[in-house]
Amino acid sequence: MLIELSGVCKDYIAGTIPVPALKDVCLRVEEGEYLAIMGPSGSGKSTLMNILGCLDSPSAGTYSLDGRDVGRLDDNALAALRNEKLGFIFQSFNLLSEYDALDNVALPLLFAGVRREKRRARAREALTRMGMEDRIHFRPGQLSGGQQQRVAVARAIIHRPRLLLADEPTGALDTASGDQLMEIFDELHADGVTIIMITHELAVARRASRILHILDGRLTEPAAGAWEPAGRGVPDAPPRDTVGGDAHIAPQYDPAPQYGGAPQGEEVWYED
Numbered sequence: 220m221l222i223e224l225s226g227v228c229k230d231y232i233a234g235t236i237p238v239p240a241l242k243d244v245c246l247r248v249e250e251g252e253y254l255a256i257m258g259p260s261g262s263g264k265s266t267l268m269n270i271l272g273c274l275d276s277p278s279a280g281t282y283s284l285d286g287r288d289v290g291r292l293d294d295n296a297l298a299a300l301r302n303e304k305l306g307f308i309f310q311s312f313n314l315l316s317e318y319d320a321l322d323n324v325a326l327p328l329l330f331a332g333v334r335r336e337k338r339r340a341r342a343r344e345a346l347t348r349m350g351m352e353d354r355i356h357f358r359p360g361q362l363s364g365g366q367q368q369r370v371a372v373a374r375a376i377i378h379r380p381r382l383l384l385a386d387e388p389t390g391a392l393d394t395a396s397g398d399q400l401m402e403i404f405d406e407l408h409a410d411g412v413t414i415i416m417i418t419h420e421l422a423v424a425r426r427a428s429r430i431l432h433i434l435d436g437r438l439t440e441p442a443a444g445a446w447e448p449a450g451r452g453v454p455d456a457p458p459r460d461t462v463g464g465d466a467h468i469a470p471q472y473d474p475a476p477q478y479g480g481a482p483q484g485e486e487v488w489y490e491d
């Protein structure tokens with residue numbers, strides 16, 4: 220089992236009021252799975268991604284990644300774990316505008332202590348794999364959205380992560396670039412990379428082998444009978460939404476601008 224979340228809760232404190240963003244989330248993901256998570260704005264998607272990506276820790280419950288209890292690791296160990304096992308892709312690409320594609324892609328290897336020539340050779344290789352070999356010295360501003368996202372994918376996979384976390388990866392792309400990106404995801408999945416992707420688009424979610432929904436901080440698997448709570452052995456927590464209540468939560472609030480919150484208008488999928 221690559222990922223095991225058990226009874227995970229996350230409460231933010233807004234002023235003095237606790238805001239329950241995740242409520243008793245249980246999730247098991249096998250190595251090599253391709254998972255899509257759908258949910259409306261404010262439902263807890265970015266909070267869940269931050270926890271899965273070891274960027275934030277749960278208020279309660281446990282997270283085990285590749286057999287290691289993430290809650291017991293200190294900041295250095297967490298950073299090492301992120302550098303070694305995780306790749307991130309964001310809606311807004313998050314490339315450094317003053318660097319060219321090659322240097323953007325090579326960056327994670329700098330943190331991994333790889334020498335300059337080797338970094339550049341591997342970055343070139345990753346960009347070639349993304350069909351970007353003729354754009355390696357272009358800066359983000361000189362590339363289309365689709366091309367920027369392919370640079371971002373090259374950066375995310377340069378250190379061969381086991382787990383790829385993508386928050387609305389097609390959100391800023393036109394349909395053709397989005398399709399191209401989904402083909403790249405299919406290839407990575409076929410190579411054995413585990414993928415967890417947040418999306419508002421049902422057509423995109425359907426590329427995954429499993430779709431989960433999140434609503435009001437609760438994660439559910441829609442297929443009848445398919446959902447087996449992973450938190451067996453975890454004592455039942457009191458229903459959290461009776462403790463705080465969500466009425467005070469502004470649904471548009473996006474705490475992680477680096478993830479580029481999706482505009483409300485894109486959320487039509489949830490109506491069908």
Ligand code: ADP
Pocket residue numbers: 231232233238239240258259260261262263264265266267468469470472473474475480
């Ligand atoms: P999504 O990504 O699905 O839009 P988020 O995970 O960003 O949702 O937020 C889930 C809930 O937690 C929202 O109600 C949001 O207002 C609240 N929230 C997120 N981050 C913070 C924070 N730093 N402080 C207070 N409330 C927060």
Ligand code: MG
Pocket residue numbers: 264265266473478480481
């Ligand atoms: Mg979000």
